[in-house]
Amino acid sequence: MVYRAHHPRWAFSPLSGEGAARHGGRFNPPGMPALYTARRMQTAWAEAQQAFPFKAQPMTLCAYDVDCTDVLDLTDPGERRAQGTDGTSLACPWEDLASRGRQPPSWELAQRLRAAGIAAIIVPSFAAGATEEDVNMVFWDWGPDLPHLLRVIDDEGRLPRDDRSWGGKA
Template sequence: MKQHWAGVVYRAHHPRWAFAPDSGEGAARFGGRFNPLGTPALYTALRLQGAWTEAQQGFPFKAQPMTLMAYQVDCADMVDLTDAAILAALGVTGADLACAWEDVADRGQEPPSWALARRLIGEGCAGILAPSFAAGAQPGDVNAIFWRWSPVPPHQVQVVDDAGRLPRDDASWR
């Protein structure tokens, strides 16, 4: 079920965090569809427009400034949740993936997508490919979500910044 995936992915995030584009700490602090509170994750999209759509879903009427990043990926131990056969083998449905995870968590219950993430992380998975559920996502939009990543293989998710344009630390915002 685990497979190797390589390619380029994209992420849009608040410009304030441009010095740490691969931290995953924001996701750990607030949780996400595929990461329970306290679990770091790096959410990316396979298309530039998908990254923008994911980042802007909280601002449907006024697009907010974002830093758009590209990452070179060469990652083992991925699971493709866009594959119906893999979902069936896992005993997972599309509804489990698309669950209203925030509402479920607010009611004190574990969202099915969190239970799946815990299970896959426990089985040594580094990340998943999953459909986008963001408002405005196009059919076929896919996200790559990483739970384990580093700048080098076997779980490479490397920021593309050949010209050294990103700030090195938080001091640039003072």
Template sequence: MIHFQGWVYRAHNPYWSFDPLSGDGAKRHGGRFNPKGVQALYTSLTEIAALAEYHQGFPHRPQPTTLCTYEVDCSDITDLTNPKERGKLGIDLDHLSSPWEMLAGVGRIPPSWALSQRIIEDGVAGIIVPSFAKNAPENGKNLVFWVWGSVVPHKVVVIDDFHRLPKNEDSWRK
């Protein structure tokens, strides 16, 4: 495991920008590295990768986006972009890139979910993984958190020095 310190990025539907640290959407719908019921915060190591992840369903028809930057000081991160680390854990890229939505849709457990469950149980707070968005940059990477909060050792805080993000969903009501 490594200690990650730096910035990460996340593109949001503007409607949900009042809660940029929420993993509730991932918990409600599931994601590549979390089944339904497991909270996760999906971020990217670059702005371009974050936008690619957000627009992956419509790469040629970008939709309105709120891009947030997060300050991270987090221990217990596993870098699955490192072949040696994947080998040590018995993971290959096929586990990470499996068609998780299709598998889950037919009642099968995607390999990425089984992997996530196993390493969460081992005390891993998050993983660095390649971006599998079709329009992602060649070396696009994501950092997916399962454990995060406002303090070290799992600090992930949104940078909003000028308080530009809305504080609640009332700003979107008509």
């Protein structure tokens, strides 16, 4: 099981990677969809609140069932070495590099692994105050079916089904 906290405005689309594809993220350049999740609820909250360190903003917290193959655990130093990367590359200042027109090493890694058929990676959290317990799972290939199953848990149908709850167009 993994968790994701996101802006309530997008609660009707908890499996979307569109925001990450539009803006990029630590492990995906713009144009490459990704779904960022965390292994613990506390980590998901911390990740989502990074832009608001002094005033926590409302978030929708979702839990997901995961049954996914083709996952690489980059919290393991041996696996990082096998993939030709290190902790410094994972923790690179990706936003600063991208803003200066430079390709972040974490984007290069993501593109290479995705092209090799890796569906997801397990990585340390780089949120402020993160500890070794704070681990993320970043998906590049996910859906409702095996071998890359990721399903939001909403057995009681609490999440909105479309954009109308916000007064927008569906």
